[in-house]
Amino acid sequence: MRRYEDTYKQKGLRKQLVDSIRQKGITDENVLAAIGNIPRHYFLDTAFESIAYDDRAFPIGEGQTISQPYTVAYQTQLLEPRPFEKVLEIGTGSGYQACVLAELKMNVFTIERQKRLFDQMKVFPFKSKYPNLRLFYGDGYEGLPSYAPFDKVLVTAAAPHIPEKLVQQLKIGGKMVIPVGGQEVQRMLRITKISETETEQELFDNFSFVPMLAGKK
Template identity: 55%
Template sequence: MEEYYDRPKDIVRRNSLVAGIRRKGIDDERVLAAISKVPRQLFMPEELHDKAYVDRAFPIGEGQTISQPYTVAYQSELLDVDPGTKVMEIGTGSAYQAAVLAEMGAEIYTIERQKKLYEKVQELAYLKRYENLHFCYGDGFLGWPDHAPYDRILITAAPPEIPFSLVNQLSMRGFMVLPVGKAGFQRMMRITRQADGVLKEEFDLFSFVPMLPGKHQ
């Protein structure tokens, strides 16, 4: 496995980032520990490496972004994963969110519709350390039924409404975390599958790129 060089200043900045996320209300120590270990700069264009620990989103190409670390922490905390929790992620992007969840020990099945982004993460040597991380080039609205049911589903782009087709890929009492709404700001939600339907919970407002159907070459 190829090693990476984590500069001392990156470690200092990452610890400072984690402290800032904690001050914003994230208190799941599993999430904070994972973010403190995953080198965010490796998931960003080289020209942005010095901004890797600024708590904001940055472009990664193909009209997509690497999510703000606070947003990654927020969704990860709502997802409430333990080692072995089976998660389907819709929207691999840079694979930073997937790496954080894999660092927490979850079994991650992540789907990306942009072929160039999908191919790019295959070349990221750092990710080879996670045997619990599985990639798919596909349509997120279709999910990954071959590996269903999932304990959790995470959507990292915003559908205009809840994609109930994906709820069927959840195990009973499993839940899906996603931002819902049109362009601008969306409401973070958690949808739990129950025998008699679903339980809907609403949380804070965020801004995500839209979730789009199909695959893109």
């Protein structure tokens, strides 16, 4: 069985990582503190442990990746997280982003469509730190209507369009952060739900995510 240890060296590397993403423009100190508190190497295969605090994405199997820490910080900052808000995350993956949201004291509902990744996360010891984190196996395009409405929605895969069912599950005044576009490059959007029939869109930087797929696997 794998032993999870967080050494002084790893804590030092994490501090350097936080400093680097601050220099890249992340200003929300709560987001930076959350990334500084979470041992990213826990979420990676031991083969990547020595480079876990490089600011880049790594494969986690099933054609998925753990996002670059800067990307995690960027999306989280755009989400404007507040303690005790309900947030729906689409694409649990390694669970790293979900734990960042939980570290920020949000009530996290996260969906994963890949059964192997979902099963891995279910038994991941670190998640027990967060009683405010709930895992679901399902189709991200469908969301979790029985738990709606949500204050926030965060999509961590490239959507070809804005999923209307996820917009419906937002509260009035709620926000969704989602990368939208083709397979190579997507534009980060922040969508604010103004009324049951109106939304406001803000455009931000370009990123590259794995595609958001329908169904379960």
